[in-house]
Amino acid sequence: MPYLQDGRPVDMVFNPLGVPSRMNVGQILECSLGLAGGMLDRHYRIAPFDERYEQEASRKLVFSELYEASKQTANPWVFEP
Incomplete structure (x- = not known):
């Protein structure tokens, strides 16, 4: 089971070829906004x-919410443009 650097399990893993x-x-x-909202404790x-x-x-x-979540939580993997 994949997990993040802080030990939390990954909720969703997908193959980019299956997306289109x-x-x-x-x-x-x-899904991305939900991740940012969870980290920032916000609802949209x-x-x-x-x-x-x-x-x-x-x-x-x-993108702006992911960037903010990346900075506030000191997790650079959250937003890598």
Whole structure:
């Protein structure tokens, strides 16, 4: 069973080749935002079709939250652009 550097087990492991055929990118963004929210002790409510506010709005939100979680928890593996 894979685990993180601090000993916690990994919740999800997937093959990147299976993503385009079985998942949509939104599901990956949701999982990533959930990871950041768990580390920052935050909850998120995202409106459907949030791209109407700005191009790449979902991706920007997820990346900024992952970056903040990486800095606050001193875990560089959380966000590696």
